Amino acid sequence: MRQARAVVLFLTVAAASAGVRAAPAPPTASPAAKATVARQAEDPRLAGASRSQRGGWTVVRLTGTPEQVGYQHGRLLAPEIADALAVARLELTHDGARDWVFYRNAAETVFWPHVDPEYRQEMQGIADGATAGGTKADLWDIVALNANIEFGYYTATLEKPAQSKAPDHCSAFVATGRWTKDHRPVIAHNNWSSYIDGSRWNVIFDIRPARGQRILMDGYAGLIHSGDDFGINAAGIAVTETTITGFKGFDPNGVPEFVRARKALQYATSIDAFDRIMREGNNGGYANAWLVADVNTGEVARLELGLKNVSLERTRDGYFVGANFPVSPKLAAEETDFKLDDPSQSANARRVRWEQLMKENQGRIDLTLARAFMADHYDAYEKKADAPSERTLCGHVELSPRGMGSWTGPYGPNGTVQSKAADAAMVKRMAFQAAMGHPCGTTFRAAPHLERHPEFAWQKPLLRDLVAGPWTSFEAAR
Numbered sequence: 001m002r003q004a005r006a007v008v009l010f011l012t013v014a015a016a017s018a019g020v021r022a023a024p025a026p027p028t029a030s031p032a033a034k035a036t037v038a039r040q041a042e043d044p045r046l047a048g049a050s051r052s053q054r055g056g057w058t059v060v061r062l063t064g065t066p067e068q069v070g071y072q073h074g075r076l077l078a079p080e081i082a083d084a085l086a087v088a089r090l091e092l093t094h095d096g097a098r099d100w101v102f103y104r105n106a107a108e109t110v111f112w113p114h115v116d117p118e119y120r121q122e123m124q125g126i127a128d129g130a131t132a133g134g135t136k137a138d139l140w141d142i143v144a145l146n147a148n149i150e151f152g153y154y155t156a157t158l159e160k161p162a163q164s165k166a167p168d169h170c171s172a173f174v175a176t177g178r179w180t181k182d183h184r185p186v187i188a189h190n191n192w193s194s195y196i197d198g199s200r201w202n203v204i205f206d207i208r209p210a211r212g213q214r215i216l217m218d219g220y221a222g223l224i225h226s227g228d229d230f231g232i233n234a235a236g237i238a239v240t241e242t243t244i245t246g247f248k249g250f251d252p253n254g255v256p257e258f259v260r261a262r263k264a265l266q267y268a269t270s271i272d273a274f275d276r277i278m279r280e281g282n283n284g285g286y287a288n289a290w291l292v293a294d295v296n297t298g299e300v301a302r303l304e305l306g307l308k309n310v311s312l313e314r315t316r317d318g319y320f321v322g323a324n325f326p327v328s329p330k331l332a333a334e335e336t337d338f339k340l341d342d343p344s345q346s347a348n349a350r351r352v353r354w355e356q357l358m359k360e361n362q363g364r365i366d367l368t369l370a371r372a373f374m375a376d377h378y379d380a381y382e383k384k385a386d387a388p389s390e391r392t393l394c395g396h397v398e399l400s401p402r403g404m405g406s407w408t409g410p411y412g413p414n415g416t417v418q419s420k421a422a423d424a425a426m427v428k429r430m431a432f433q434a435a436m437g438h439p440c441g442t443t444f445r446a447a448p449h450l451e452r453h454p455e456f457a458w459q460k461p462l463l464r465d466l467v468a469g470p471w472t473s474f475e476a477a478r
Contacts, residue, residue: 070125
């Protein structure tokens with residue numbers, strides 16, 4: 001079957017790439033390394049920063065004060081930030097029926113007043129660095145880009161009656177104790193998004209901030225947070241999440257999720273600290289079920305963070321899975337329009353599949369199986385193997401005649417766009433593995449898809465191929 005062949009293929013590639021470190025190139029090596037040296041000579045604010053390419057990812061090393069980290073980010077990723085802003089403008093103005101001026105104003109009046117000074121400085125630095133790199137972008141463009149995911153939660157409150165615009169995004173798990181091969185935590189996540197976004201969700205950030213913990217995370221050009229939220233820090237904390245589908249609720253006086261997510265990854269030294277930071281000033285934006293591992297204690301946790309309903313579960317011998325379903329029936333009833341009793345819905349079908357995989361593999365879960373889970377094509381609702389769609393852990397909405405409800409119609413160019421995984425040993429040395437594109441190895445081709453489905457022609461100026469890449473190891477530079 002195609003699924004089996006795909007699993008064998010990516011595991012073979014993963015084995016070959018295991019231990020490969022995306023470290024800075026020696027000064028005399030690649031053109032990218034020479035370009036970095038040239039940029040640093042031209043602008044001393046780039047000292048200690050670098051940019052390189054590996055496995056379909058752009059690796060960016062940033063260091064220093066918030067202003068320095070931001071400036072380096074903006075300068076090294078200036079072309080990508082211009083591209084990211086073009087995508088945000090296209091999607092927000094199409095899906096939200098509001099112009100870019102509206103989102104810039106909301107960034108300034110709704111989100112900015114509740115941003116910590118540290119991250120205000122970093123975002124101003126991104127704007128300054130991007131401008132220095134030839135990109136036309138100011139502070140409010142950068143804030144709007146960071147708030148991009150939360151805008152849907154905010155604008156839903158402006159509708160009469162309020163509408164839910166929180167779609168199904170991502171599949172993830174964390175396990176520990178008797179469930180894993182070495183009895184230590186294993187964590188993995190795949191990002192579901194539109195392919196127009198996902199083909200650009202290809203940055204690995206290695207950030208050494210002046211304060212807090214060092215961070216290694218995946219991300220998107222221009223964002224101070226991961227956005228799809230997979231990251232580890234030097235305190236041995238690993239974090240990921242999946243969105244709560246159909247969530248309704250937003251507090252405009254709260255702290256933006258993009259601030260809390262970055263702050264928690266940067267400053268948390270325990271599960272308790274992560275929980276506390278995420279709850280403080282919770283605005284309900286980008287409501288998620290957060291999966292957390294502390295490799296020092298071997299404990300894992302799930303923080304389901306609604307606006308009114310918040311719960312923390314934790315264990316040293318068990319697992320938590322995420323597939324966009326609400327965990328708490330109370331949260332589901334009070335804060336979502338999610339149908340817990342509809343087994344055909346993507347989130348419910350994937351939840352069933354996760355439970356099957358966990359039970360079938362108790363005591364054997366490791367990095368190899370984590371990668372296999374990310375590429376899984378079993379439809380638990382129809383009980384079919386090798387049936388990629390919106391109901392499989394490796395999501396392929398572009399193949400589905402059903403689409404994904406309020407997120408996208410039938411055959412929408414959406415689904416899994418990249419994956420990450422780490423075991424405790426990798427987290428300890430600040431490393432993880434990542435695969436760009438569908439982890440099953442399938443490459444999405446934009447042009448033929450748009451020919452078959454012209455209803456998505458509005459994306460044509462920016463939709464591009466989503467090329468499947470190898471599993472590659474990334475590690476914080478020494």
